[in-house]
Amino acid sequence: MDSLISAAAQALAAGDPLGALNRVALRDDPPALALRGIAMARLGDVIRAKVLLRQAARGFGPKAAMARARCAVAEAEIALAARDLSWPTKTLAEARTTLEQHGDRTNAAYARSLEIRRMVLVGQLDEAERGLADLDPSPLHPAARTIYELIVAGLALRRLQTKAARSALERASRTAHRTRSPELHAEIERAATTLSAPAARLTRDGEDHLLQLDEVEALFRSDMLILDACRLSIRQGSQIVPLARRPVLFALARRLVEKSPDGVPRTELIAHAFRGKDADESHRARLRVEIGRLRHLLRGLAEVNATKDGFALRPGGNRDVVVLAPPVEDENASVLACLADGEAWSSSGLAVALGESQRTVQRALESLASSGKVQSFGRGRAQRWTCTVVTEFATALLLPAWSSLD
Structure with missing residues (x-):
């Protein structure tokens, strides 16, 4: 040399x-x-x-x-x-x-x-x-x-x-x-x-509280039944039921948890989970099937019982039931979480990281760009995307973690 x-x-x-x-x-x-x-x-x-x-x-x-x-x-x-x-x-x-x-x-x-x-x-x-x-x-x-x-x-x-x-x-x-x-x-x-920034929003008995990561860690160690809207799962202690790839079941579970121990009318569940304006017999039949699947997944964690006009969720052992959600909910939150690391991402890189198709990611980026949350530079394969605003909350709960859940 x-x-x-x-x-x-x-x-x-x-x-x-x-x-x-x-x-x-x-x-x-x-x-x-x-x-x-x-x-x-x-x-x-x-x-x-x-x-x-x-x-x-x-x-x-x-x-x-x-x-x-x-x-x-x-x-x-x-x-x-x-x-x-x-x-x-x-x-x-x-x-x-x-x-x-x-x-x-x-x-x-x-x-x-x-x-x-x-x-x-x-x-x-x-x-x-x-x-x-x-x-x-x-x-x-x-x-x-x-x-x-x-x-x-x-x-x-x-x-x-x-x-x-x-x-x-x-x-x-x-x-x-x-x-x-x-x-x-x-x-x-x-x-x-990220250790001192708000990481999630806890909803309990109708009241919201912002939690930092160490508080979320302590919550996961408790015996509460938690509907995790950050990673789309239901968990209690070390038991985790992943629902990231089952959006209908997650939508039903969230509405039941939010109203627990009270029941939720069938018409409300159908409108929330199936996006149906008018509940007909086919919707009711599908709801019965999906509730049966949810009962099977939650066996040992909670019961989903029929009421006079709907269904109600009751956790086992008289445990408390809470909802853990991102501080700011956005359908494209996972894309924003990746971009929040300060690096310039390609749409193909985001697709690999999130386990989505590149076209799905591109639609999310276009939606975020129209609202001014992200911007791009370059063209074609050299195009890169960055976050235009500094994220004011921790993104760890929104980043992919397939191995730990799926």
């Missing part, structure tokens, strides 16, 4: 991409191209960064397996920063294996942390937990170690483990002081604010 390449690498490690470019901007050998690509990514030119890294990988050739693997890891890092969640994860796994075989423990550990970060973004929490348990962060440099602690904190927030999240953020803050990266400090500060 010549002196200019070494100096450029040191400048990048110190958080000075312009200093790195000053040393290698006019060179087109593979090491210089790789460093230029990383520097351009740090400066926000993601498209140019990808081109440079691919040129570098081709330039290294098949015999320089470790150098090519490092380029693949850098490209994966750029894809994650650009929220390109469709980037091939197999390529990153192969690069990590190559680095491990060649004894590059530092970059191999960083590649694994990128894999885990993607898992957290798309809600694969169980897989992310297993990955963190197997990852040794000791080889990571300060910036990468900070990112590792942010991953730990993000996973803890999704799991509503606020004490663990706070500890991870404190470690991240200490490690970040050894770097000169304002982006890392901003990300730590953004994550820390």
